[in-house]
Amino acid sequence: MRIELAKSAGFCFGVRRALAMVEENIKQMKKPIRMYGHLVHNEEVVKKLAAKGIEVIDTLKGIYQGTLIITAHGISPKIKEELVKRKKLDLIDATCPKVLNVHRLAKRLREENRQVLIFGDPGHKEVLGIKGAAGNKAVVFSSYKELKKIDISQKIKYGLVAQTTKEYQKFKELEKKIRRRISDIKIFNTICETSREKQSEARRLAKKYDVVLVIGSRLSANTTRLYEICSKINSNTYFINTAEELKKEWFKNKASVGVTAGASTPDWVIDKAVERALEY
């Protein structure tokens, strides 16, 4: 069996940075240590952090002491401001600098009195943070179909940013359509380099190999994106979280496998899956 592992598979810069910030500082952190949402959307990483005493929380109510970790996805600047005021609480802000850049651009659009549009998954943590930076009137949509339902006035100015992990090609298509529909719009393509690279490599693997494995958590937006891209091209695409989910029959009469993994999938999870696939 021939296997090619995508060069871009696994942790991205933002996730490595966030994990390093937590791991390097954990001994000095004031207890209890809490994390607002998952540092990355990967159950394996979360289990490891839990073993180190980090509790994942989904509300900030009543959190006034100890240490609070803000994840790579970021948080609304207003909420952060409010947290900073909690004097007995130490904040570890692991927001990816690329996400912070989207906040900066969204804020700039708002300050230019533009109605901000966000191409992203509604309810996703990163999107909620961007929305906070853009002013809560910002409108989130995840497809052109959804955007078409939004009332557009030619009397106002618009601005567009994207969640960093949205599909690059879809954004390019959307950009063309939006420019035809809205006369005054400033567009920032904020899909990060890593996401673009991963998506284009996934596309190449899906065209070249008999079977494609996409490894990562089903909670991860960027891994789901890779699966969507590959499965549209190659019907033998499988989404797995760990090696244990692999099935021997997927590889029957198949000669080659392309493997990719989301930005929050650890190397050890990828290595195990590749080893297991090689046995089939």
Ligand code: SF4
């Ligand atoms: S996918 Fe891009 S923006 Fe998101 S954490 Fe990774 S490097 Fe940062």
